Amino acid sequence: MRALIRHRGVRKLAVLAVLAAVLVPLAHAKWASGSWPSALTVDLTDPLTDVNDWIIDNRDSHPLFVYFFGHISNAIVLSVRGVYLVLLALGWVGVTAAATLVAWRVAGAKTALTSAVSFALCGLLGMWVPTMQTLALMVVAVALSIAIGGLLGLVGGLSERAFRVLRPVLDTMQVLPAFAYLLPVVLVFGIGVPGAVLATVIYAAPPMARLTALGLRGADAEVLEAVDSLGAGRWQRLVTARLPLARKELLLGVNQTIMMALSMAVIASMIGGGGLGDRVYQALSSVDVGAALAAGIPIVLLAVVLDRTTANAGARSGGTPVAPRWLRGLDGWVVAAALVAGQLADSLTWPKSWTVEIAKPVNDAVDWMTDHLYSGVPAIGGTADWAGHFTSWVLDPLRDGLQGLPWWAALLIVAALAWLIGTWGTALTAVLALAAIGVLGVWDESMNTLSQVLAAVAVTLVIGFATGIAAARSARVERLLRPVLDVFQTMPQFVYLIPVVALFGVGRAPAAAAAIVYALPAVIRITTQGLRQVDQAAIEAARSLGATRGQQLRQVQLPLAKPSLLLAVNQGVVLVLAVVIIGSLVGGGGLGYEVLLGLAQGDLATGLVAGAAIVCLGLMLDRVTQPTGRRARKGA
């Protein structure tokens, strides 16, 4: 009993209970209500609509737009168009050859082959032009992200004070779903390429900044001291020592930035980015799985090529050069240029006769699936049945329960969870974020989204932990899983929606399914790594005492891997939320739907409020599950 009282968790709960005993009767007496009391909401719709109207009215006249945003917007449009034209001018042979040569030069022959095959496939699927559009947008967005992120990282890496300010901001930005950034950008820049590029930059720059700062700060102190002892000036120190020492982190930052930029560039097609994402978006909204797949496959291929090339370039840093000798010098580039020039006369875009139409056969297959697998399969039911059961037995009760839960109880639960796992600071942030959702007046929609998140996270964790434990215990399982996880982790969130629509139709269940599939790889990875890193001596000691494998797992491995497991939960929640929000595209409803509605109807006020609520929900979920240590997003 005494031990129980001494236990820190119990003490925290006791404090909360006392607080609740005082505050709850007060709150309940004043604002008794299942959902957030309307007396406590602030309606932002009108002021936001005013702002929106003002911006629309003044976009062409106000100096702020004419001389600042206007220039930014024009510069972005020009550069995207420029890159696009260059890509078209290179022709499909030129682009493929250039991509292959670059991959060969920085990452080796295998990656070069992947690259060549991937670009050819993009053409084969009849998606050459959209692929080039996406690539052009990506090139500009990535260049901007790396420049801005690198500069921020440089400041953060060299100045302690700047780092202390930057770090929490960057950390928070990394956990927010992509949808949250769309509306504010649209508000200022309108729908179109500039907005899409900037949304991508905002989403993709933080990892670069974060990793640059961490890399610069993590440099071996003695090496820097040695450099000082030889009398290096500040600039010499930065260029000859600090930056090269941070090379690994810088390349990892570039890799992550490119992957996140691709992910966002696809989503940003909703605000006028065009390209592959737009094709998927259009196809999904008419539930044309075949067309969606035809555009989705190039996205995945692009992701794989970009990831392999940049990741391998990072992994090989400092090692022996990988390219054949003729590629290393200028000669290689001369050869490449000659190759390109030779092909200029030929057809520049992929020849039409070489394309393969996959939309129709895929749709036929989906139709067949709809007929045969959706329901009525003996004994196991059908996919649509499962989705229906999941919706009616899990999602509905959960949503109704959350919406019916007294608002103060929700706050209390969040506070208790966050405090138990983290510190009072994270608990306070989480509670304030949740309260802000209520104040914004989107309590019910948020609870809807939250119910999907909770259900999906629960499933993700059950499957993820089980698989993770299996992979940690058996090298064979891990070997089998690794390539699968590698591919899954590189895919942008958007493409996960395509197969789930094919399997489960539209609705909340498919959205949750996509979220589960998206979050699983990270959870499995972190769990496996956590269990593997458990001190071998401790396990050996347990084994020497005669513990069974089950006992070893329960009594040694799991307790020691607790920080990793908490991190897995945190990552799972953040990743699930990101896809659940996007899931509104396939009928997920909730906050994401509000954003879409706002975009579709030009009612930015609604969308902005929903976007703010998404930020709050993301913040709340992250803080509730925040363990002490953190790691970069997505298995970094």
Next chain:
Amino acid sequence: MNTNDPAQVPGQQSAAPAQVPGKQSAKQPGQAAEATSPHVSTPPASAASAATSVSPVFSVRELWKVFGPRADRIPGSPEAHLPAAELRERTGCTAAVRGVSFDVHQGEVFVVMGLSGSGKSTLVRCLTRLIEPTSGSIGMDGEDVLAMDRTRLRDLRRHRAAMVFQHFGLLPHRSVLDNIAYGLEIQGVRKAQRRARAAEMVAKVGLSGMEHRRPGQLSGGQQQRVGLARALAVDPEVLLFDEPFSALDPLIRRDMQEEVVRLHRDEGRTMVFITHDLSEALRLGSRIALMRDGEIVQLGTPEDIVGAPADDYVRDFVRDVPREQVLTVRRAMRQARDGEAGQGPALAPGATVAEAIEAVARSGGPARVMDAGRCLGVVDHACLLDVVAGLDRAPQPSPDERTDADGSAGRRAGARESAKEDGGADGRANEAPDECADKPAPGGQQPGSDEAVTA
């Protein structure tokens, strides 16, 4: 004066600065060395021989380095000499270096030795202001290091002092050759030129054939050779070593130590060498400063440290040293008695006891200690056995006597280096007591010995 006794320490410390101004104003060669605190002696002889006009390479006075909030209030305050734990508790500060004074002379290997946490690494970093000292003064060739502006300091680091680090501090992304050339690159030397110079250094430290490897592909010993070559490449006036070999395996360490000995013999470069390894200190050091809790407990030649430990701490430290390898016959000898001066094998005064044992065992009788044809004294079985057994140790000397001991020790160190010291040898022969044991010699204060030194 026992440094273990905190009550006495302030007295010692207050005595030292009182001496400093006078000596510095005197600016006579050979005298500046005595400006250090009573424990600390520098060999006037070497100062005199090396620097008839040159000031010491490094001249450190009352140097303090305190880490923590408002560190500059600590030196000179009553708290300054509290034990580390108490100081931290009261002020939140840690004093890494406490009022240290010493000179490093041209061409010597000055070893700073102490256990980890004794402040030796901080001390060596203060010399080139890699760590900014809290108070005190550092002179390099008579120039005030602490007053240097950024450019001047950079110049000092680029050309005058180069450092070798414990964990090598190599740039992992550069080849061996480019690592060695790095110091020159920073100076702005052109590529071809610095590569040529680096290639010379590669050969000098025995890394030929490995120029194009990366540090990650080398063993620890090879990496430290690269570190050494990088420091040598800039042709510095002083080499600073911060525990350079403690991360290496014992055999490799031995190799590297011999490399340093060879380098010193060939080039005569001044070296400041930090180590926690007593045998390394004894092997390499012309003089050793033994540090404890940020203070120098004793400064002297290896023979002084082993033969006349300043306090129990030092005595504990040197307990396991094979004394016969370090102590010389000068310490072991007694006055020659009837006719002994005329026969028996001859030994140089700098010969170790181990060598004397061999000579005595071969001849069966006492051996003479001869210097320039004069017999300084003799050693026989009994004398040598006493040294080996440690029975020559003097009873705990009083502070005054110890000062003398250190003075004479310093003179002997000088004697080891310069052969010309007739008067001193004379005086010494006269002093040599009947007993074998060399008590803290009172002769240091005698006019005769001083003449010997300046002669």
